[in-house]
Amino acid sequence: MLDTPIVHFDNVVKKFGSFTAVEKADFQIARGEFLAIMGSSGCGKTTTLRMLAGLEDPTEGNILLDGEKINGKPTWERDTPMVWQSLALFPFLTVQENVEFSLKMRKVPKGQRRERARKWLDRLGILEFADRNISQLSGGQRQRVALARSLVTEPKILLLDEPLSALDAHLKVRMQSVLSGLQKDLGITFVYVTHSMSEAFSMADRVVIMSRGKIEQIGTPEEIYREPRNRFVADFLGSSNVFDGSLKSSGNEVWQIETEHSSFTLKAPSEVQKTDGSPVAFAVSSENMSLAAIGTPWAGNSIEATVVGGEFAGASATVFLETDQGQELKVQKGHDELKTVDIRAGQKLLVHWLPEHCHVLPGE
């Protein structure tokens, strides 16, 4: 039994009228895993979570929890507590009563209820506020009450719907470490929905990236970052430049790609098979591109582009450029490296990069 995944989404589709919120979601969540579901608003990530919680019914497909099909089982008969974006704490109950709520629903006797609630309040460091009203707590304290309230039944899985979005940056980082620590200590599964890449990538074991109801990629943060599967993921990560072209010659070592700009060389990918002449898209991370004055001799790939503007934040700067064909490029560099080139708007520069820094998008 321990080998079965705790959650299995088996070709799950969710439609609201003619609108498809989730399209053929098919994935598994391992026991004890911290899984983040990431995407912009309206991508279907919250609907996916709500289906798991039993707040929405799938239109097609099955959801299995612990090997058991749970479609149509109301949320109050599942053991899938959720931490809400609004926290949804009961304002007419005290902190302690909020935490006791789910035990009360399970008809746990009063004394035991109180004891278990206090144990969790203590564990989350808010025991001193047990008799306070919710409105008297700070944002971070409320967060902890919401966590205690969901964890008090000691579930095997915890669902979190953007729980940190209302906190300020400093508190957010602190709660992130509280959450990862808690997940490691308890050894239970966390399913965490967020629109923030930094939250997802810093806490999760695996990340699911969704857009318009479709799962674009599932993988560890490194996998996704290094090898985005398609244009959407590359764009979503925000730091890649994507080129379209067709395969001119595919050798064992290198591929030649013909694009509207010029011909580029890249290292032949081992996992992708393509015939000559078929369309190919590849991404180049903005950190792996360099800038030089026109006419500088260069052996790798290069392209001429005009500077549009720059953004200077912290230790690095991003230069935005546009090619004669109208493709936008961004190049991210340290200030030292940029000192040697003139990056005033309107300036024409040579953008260059090495063949091994090209990543073929297998999903395109």
Next chain:
Amino acid sequence: MTGNRNPLINGLLKLHITLCLIFIFAPIAGSFVFSLNSDRFPSLPLGSFSTEWYRLIWEDPLVWAGFFNTLLVGACVAAIATLLGFGGAYTDFRYKFFGKPVYLALALLPPTIPVVIMGLAMLAFLSRVSLSGNVISVIIAHGVMCSPFAMAIIRLRLSQMDPDLEAAAWNLGGNEWVTMRHVIIPFTKPAIYAALFITMAVSFDEFAVAWFVSGLNETLPVKVLGFLQGQVSPRINAIGSLAFVSSISFIVIAQLLMRNPESKPS
């Protein structure tokens, strides 16, 4: 703001507010004063202080009968209208369904129909089903007229609720009925009390429909209408003053209840 530039215009505007308030409240204050005046038909200068009119209504068994009818009707109407209104408010809050606009129109329109027409329709219909001429008919009619008020008050409170709160309770293991008892009702409790008091106050003052359908079981406002039709009698002022004081107490209680709920989390 830019408004403070012309004190003369601002002064005139404030004078106008005062005049409007005088116009609105002179009859109300007047009835208080007249109820304690010895003259049958008061004018300037006012007659001497007297509690004669209060003594007269105190000794009038018909007034007492009317008062008990009013109280009975008011209590029943408050309970019925609040129950119906709660159901309507929750339905509007929770569900989307085909024909919802019709449902809401049916629920909320009664106060816009002139009372004379409501009275006639009720009388014609209730006498057909042999329900007119008794207290039950007044309760039925007032139930129709008061439930929109209860519904509006409770709906307003529900709209202040975090929409995730109910789902959170389900998610924590409470089914719909249990959640209703442990979350929705506690949250709307102040509004439920307010609705009880306000519908009771509305029923206390309603005379027209009650007059049409009540027959011999007159409520107090219908009795007042009878006084008004008959000879001039400052007893109306005495009854009105007492009714006003009781209505206002209900409103103040309702107000306090509405204001009291826990301060909302920001």
Next chain:
Amino acid sequence: MNTRPSLFSLTFSLPLLIWQLAFFLFPLAFLVALSFWTVRNFQMQPNFDTVNWVKIYSRSVFWDAYFRTLLLASFSAALISLAAFPASYAISFKLGENAKRWMIFVLIIPFFTSYLVRVYSLQVFLSDAGILNAFLGYLGLGPYSMLNNSFGTLTGYATLCLPLVILLQVFSLNFVNRDLVEAAHNMRCGRLRTVLEVIIPSAKAGLVIAGLFAFILSFGDFVSPLYLGGGNPPTLSIMITDITKSGQQWPRAAVVALTMIATLLTVAFAAIKFAYREAGK
């Protein structure tokens, strides 16, 4: 969540629906049927006869009353809206938040006083030897006849409607974007012109609805025209009460009532269409 209504949902939605269908919609529908019934030997009989409609519509008394009621109610709506506006404007734009809240509370109080008692009290104020004439006498004016005429009726309508109209106007004025007013001043639009050309058009829908409520209330009221206006000649509502209480001619009262409903619906639709006409463009 699911498409089939559950026992739970029906428990909460059905009682109100059933109550209002049975005791609100059905009685009103019954009124339509009733208007075609006939009365023989003081007994109503189910029938389909247009005699009531013909009888009522062929009487000049009815049409006199109809147009008088229409005129009085229109006049009342216009007059009360005009009188209320400066007060509403001042409450919404000139008072502080606290004073505004208090004002709203004070204006709600009259809804919980007996309209009958207020009307009776007004009789004392307005009669020939009443408070107002006695007061005017000190100033060497009058006496004026203020009771049992249209002045009395309109005064009664105003007691009934003024608080509601002010409240509705205040609510709609509160929604006027304050930046618009400052922008208008900034473009050299004077105070009065700002009110006329910026504030009133912005709050138009609410102001029209307030007037509509004054019309509906005045049109249907029978207390003021009877006890302050003298009741003779009658308005439509007085006609209904007279016919109903003086015998079994309820079918004819139903004709009058249905004519009133038709008139109210027409006026309400016209007003709402006018109120939201430009907003949709």
